[in-house]
Amino acid sequence: MSGSDVKMTPMMRQYLEWKNKYPDCLLLFRMGDFYETFFDDARTVSRELDLTLTARDGDKKLPMAGVPYHAVDGYLARLIEKGYRVAICEQMSEPDGRTLVDREVIRVVTPGTWLPEDASLNASLAAVLPGKETWAAAFLAPSSPHVRVALAGPDEILGLITGEAPRELLVPASSCPPALRGGSWSVLELPKSEFSPTSGQSRLAARWGLRDLAPFGLPENDPRIGAAAAAVSYMEETSFSKISHLQGIVCLTSESYLHLDQSAQMNLELLNGGASLFAFLNRCRTTAGRRLLQDWIVRPLRDERAVNRRLDAVEALLAAQNRRDLEEGLACCRDLERSVARLHLGTGGPRDLAAIRDTLSVYPAVFESAAPVRDLVGLPDPALTGELASRLASSLVQSVPRTIGATPLVASGVDEELDSWRSLNDGGQEWLDAYLEKERAATGVSKLKVGYNRVFGFYLELSKGAAAEAKLPDRFERRQTLVNGERFITPELKEYEDRRLSAESHIKDIENRIFDELCQAVMDATAALQQTGQALARLDVLASFADVASVGQYCRPVFSPDRLEIRAGRHPVVEASLRGVPYVPNDLTMDRTRRVGLVTGPNMAGKSTYLRAAAIIQIMAQMGAFVPAEKASLPLVDRLFTRIGARDELSRGNSTFMVEMIETAAILNNATSDSLVILDEVGRGTSTYDGMSIAWAALEYLHGQGGFRPWVLFATHYHELTRLEETLDGLFNLSMAVSEADGEVRFLHHVQEGPADRSYGVEVARLAGLPRVVVRRASELLEKLEGDAPKGRSEAMKPSIQMELFDLEGDRLIDRLSALRPDDMTPKEALDCLYRLTDEARKLRMTP
Numbered sequence: 001m002s003g004s005d006v007k008m009t010p011m012m013r014q015y016l017e018w019k020n021k022y023p024d025c026l027l028l029f030r031m032g033d034f035y036e037t038f039f040d041d042a043r044t045v046s047r048e049l050d051l052t053l054t055a056r057d058g059d060k061k062l063p064m065a066g067v068p069y070h071a072v073d074g075y076l077a078r079l080i081e082k083g084y085r086v087a088i089c090e091q092m093s094e095p096d097g098r099t100l101v102d103r104e105v106i107r108v109v110t111p112g113t114w115l116p117e118d119a120s121l122n123a124s125l126a127a128v129l130p131g132k133e134t135w136a137a138a139f140l141a142p143s144s145p146h147v148r149v150a151l152a153g154p155d156e157i158l159g160l161i162t163g164e165a166p167r168e169l170l171v172p173a174s175s176c177p178p179a180l181r182g183g184s185w186s187v188l189e190l191p192k193s194e195f196s197p198t199s200g201q202s203r204l205a206a207r208w209g210l211r212d213l214a215p216f217g218l219p220e221n222d223p224r225i226g227a228a229a230a231a232v233s234y235m236e237e238t239s240f241s242k243i244s245h246l247q248g249i250v251c252l253t254s255e256s257y258l259h260l261d262q263s264a265q266m267n268l269e270l271l272n273g274g275a276s277l278f279a280f281l282n283r284c285r286t287t288a289g290r291r292l293l294q295d296w297i298v299r300p301l302r303d304e305r306a307v308n309r310r311l312d313a314v315e316a317l318l319a320a321q322n323r324r325d326l327e328e329g330l331a332c333c334r335d336l337e338r339s340v341a342r343l344h345l346g347t348g349g350p351r352d353l354a355a356i357r358d359t360l361s362v363y364p365a366v367f368e369s370a371a372p373v374r375d376l377v378g379l380p381d382p383a384l385t386g387e388l389a390s391r392l393a394s395s396l397v398q399s400v401p402r403t404i405g406a407t408p409l410v411a412s413g414v415d416e417e418l419d420s421w422r423s424l425n426d427g428g429q430e431w432l433d434a435y436l437e438k439e440r441a442a443t444g445v446s447k448l449k450v451g452y453n454r455v456f457g458f459y460l461e462l463s464k465g466a467a468a469e470a471k472l473p474d475r476f477e478r479r480q481t482l483v484n485g486e487r488f489i490t491p492e493l494k495e496y497e498d499r500r501l502s503a504e505s506h507i508k509d510i511e512n513r514i515f516d517e518l519c520q521a522v523m524d525a526t527a528a529l530q531q532t533g534q535a536l537a538r539l540d541v542l543a544s545f546a547d548v549a550s551v552g553q554y555c556r557p558v559f560s561p562d563r564l565e566i567r568a569g570r571h572p573v574v575e576a577s578l579r580g581v582p583y584v585p586n587d588l589t590m591d592r593t594r595r596v597g598l599v600t601g602p603n604m605a606g607k608s609t610y611l612r613a614a615a616i617i618q619i620m621a622q623m624g625a626f627v628p629a630e631k632a633s634l635p636l637v638d639r640l641f642t643r644i645g646a647r648d649e650l651s652r653g654n655s656t657f658m659v660e661m662i663e664t665a666a667i668l669n670n671a672t673s674d675s676l677v678i679l680d681e682v683g684r685g686t687s688t689y690d691g692m693s694i695a696w697a698a699l700e701y702l703h704g705q706g707g708f709r710p711w712v713l714f715a716t717h718y719h720e721l722t723r724l725e726e727t728l729d730g731l732f733n734l735s736m737a738v739s740e741a742d743g744e745v746r747f748l749h750h751v752q753e754g755p756a757d758r759s760y761g762v763e764v765a766r767l768a769g770l771p772r773v774v775v776r777r778a779s780e781l782l783e784k785l786e787g788d789a790p791k792g793r794s795e796a797m798k799p800s801i802q803m804e805l806f807d808l809e810g811d812r813l814i815d816r817l818s819a820l821r822p823d824d825m826t827p828k829e830a831l832d833c834l835y836r837l838t839d840e841a842r843k844l845r846m847t848p
């Protein structure tokens with residue numbers, strides 16, 4: 001930015017002074033009804049918001065772009081979305097036309113801390129303090145009453161961050177681990193001192209009048225204190241407020257929730273995408289409910305009692321006759337936590353008061369309809385907020401303005417003085433009409449008009465011709481000459497104007513005072529409102545679970561540490577997407593003696609769906625939801641790992657094989673006997689021998705060699721692995737049933753005990769619409785291979801061919817594979833070629 005060669009008016013000097021204090025932010029500078037930006041900020045804003053770039057006073061060196069103040073939220077949302085931080089410089093004194101208006105930056109709007117009126121826009125902030133082996137993290141959403149902290153290995157913290165999806169992530173300067181870069185958040189480096197647990201402890205303890213943070217379970221010098229302090233200070237500094245709605249710190253401990261790492265969340269499509277578990281489960285009526293549902297999905301519980309409380313509530317809601325009334329009541333509730341927080345942050349307006357009023361007014365009815373689950377959900381007694389509810393109901397008009405002064409905010413009958421000023425103001429038009437008639441009669445000018453503008457106030461106007469003809473009395477004092485007319489003021493009109501303007505300013509002052517009093521009353525009830533808001537959100541999510549369960553005829557899961565049994569289980573999202581085709585439910589029975597299930601079967605037969613269904617059912621059960629099955633008896637697992645598919649990772653520059661190995665290693669290193677491990681096609685990204693050996697070794701390790709025995713479901717194309725059943729006593733084979741008639745294969749999607757009897761790659765290729773010639777060639781290969789295998793005549797594939805195959809895709813890969821001779825490879829390698837043929841065929845089929 002450069003202001004050096006621009007004419008320096010006092011106002012420009014004032015602008016530059018503020019801009020220099022906030023060099024990393026776009027500075028929105030309030031000028032009357034607009035927020036203006038200048039210099040480079042103006043260029044950025046005009047580019048990002050498609051605004052016209054103008055020049056102040058025709059001075060080309062002073063580019064400027066502005067947005068109207070009343071619509072600023074919409075523009076801010078777009079800037080924040082693009083990752084900008086914006087400083088708001090407000091007018092602090094009334095313009096008088098003579099002296100420079102005082103201006104001050106009153107807030108810095110950032111992606112992680114902004115809490116606009118639009119309840120669909122959610123921000124949250126994370127602060128991470130990475131240590132040698134463990135990282136500390138703090139999570140703070142601007143509307144939340146608590147800052148949540150965790151201390152765990154990097155993998156677990158990354159999982160929490162992924163679930164939380166903060167918009168901004170704070171780290172100590174020059175110590176940001178690479179894994180934290182490249183996410184959907186912007187990373188901001190702060191001085192290391194901001195993360196100090198010692199000074200952090202005194203700052204935080206002082207805010208809640210405590211000696212230390214032991215009441216929150218945080219011992220001295222705990223790194224979590226450092227992370228929490230950094231997040232809280234950042235929120236205070238950007239909002240210029242004490243964020244006094246923050247009630248304390250909650251520790252997230254590994255024992256309290258089921259840990260889902262980044263890959264599990266993504267592989268199982270928990271939150272993101274139109275076909276996510278969230279999209280499927282979300283029948284919430286409130287924004288707070290939707291927020292909480294996301295939270296519950298990425299952090300299911302491990303405590304059986306807590307899970308059962310939620311399940312009890314879902315069961316009671318399913319049995320409730322009046323669930324519809326309850327849902328209708330919930331649909332009228334607004335986001336209490338958000339509005340309360342906005343008032344504390346100093347950004348709240350009349351609409352926040354109205355949101356609280358509307359929610360409190362339906363709350364007693366919701367409380368009544370929720371009678372069977374009140375205690376389970378923890379709904380506070382409406383009497384707690386009853387007084388505030390009636391005060392807001394009687395004080396505010398039904399439809400409140402966005403800002404004070406636009407239209408009435410305070411209802412009539414609340415304040416006598418306000419009412420009397422209003423009646424003066426409201427009688428205004430009558431007075432003006434009568435006065436105009438009087439002056440028309442006095443002057444004989446029938447076309448005399450009365451008008452008002454902000455510069456000249458009230459005036460009488462007549463055309464130039466009429467002004468020249470008429471003999472206007474002396475009391476007509478000329479105010480303004482226009483092209484076609486003249487404007488006058490009279491002492492009587494001036495006196496009226498003074499009265500009217502003073503009425504307006506009195507009305508505004510009184511409304512402001514009452515607004516402030518109401519805000520204070522709300523803030524005094526902060527804790528009760530937050531409790532009510534949180535309980536309503538819980539009720540909303542549980543009612544949503546009940547809704548989903550009743551439509552899909554789900555069952556209540558039970559928990560047992562030694563049994564994982566699902567009868568007639570379905571993948572809820574796949575089931576919903578099948579449209580018309582019936583979903584084939586499947587069973588799964590595992591116990592201490594059957595811990596590792598190996599699933600074989602042709603491509604497209606439903607192996608992945610079967611594995612994912614088990615994972616989703618486990619997650620839903622630990623969230624406290626009913627599950628898509630006839631019966632489910634499950635252990636409460638500590639972690640759920642997945643290794644599913646890998647091809648899309650290629651675009652990130654990692655080789656498929658590397659990604660696979662990193663993820664598999666993470667699972668082998670972190671799983672425990674209480675974990676559920678879902679492995680789909682491990683060892684696919686390399687040659688047959690390597691891949692199968694890795695899969696084999698991983699299975700042995702998970703089967704107990706590693707010193708622990710998790711629950712494992714393993715899908716594979718490596719038919720040879722089915723023989724492991726003979727040597728690993730806890731391993732059992734499952735396969736996808738297929739029917740064959742007239743050489744045609746049909747997938748039944750039904751899982752049966754025992755291994756698949758053979759590979760079906762060639763048939764799948766035909767189904768997928770692979771060119772006939774390729775299918776014929778593949779059959780030849782297979783026949784030859786099956787004939788040759790026992791004799792073991794084939795040579796191992798040359799490394800150069802392996803490499804070549806690895807790099808090819810689509811038609812070229814198909815051509816190359818079909819040109820291979822069976823003698824070029826071992827039987828196992830030939831099988832692998834068939835699998836790849838099938839894969840390519842499937843991809844081609846999927847490409848429009």
Ligand SMILES: Nc1ncnc2c1ncn2[C@@H]1O[C@H](COP(=O)(O)OP(=O)(O)OP(=O)(O)O)[C@@H](O)[C@H]1O
Pocket residue numbers: 574578582583584585586601602603604605606607608609610749750
């Ligand atoms: N139980 C089921 N009932 C009905 N349809 C199913 C079922 N399971 C899977 N399908 C359908 O079959 C398709 C393929 O399933 P899935 O991807 O699970 O197969 P797969 O055996 O894992 O294939 P690949 O080995 O190629 O990855 C699914 O997209 C779904 O449409």
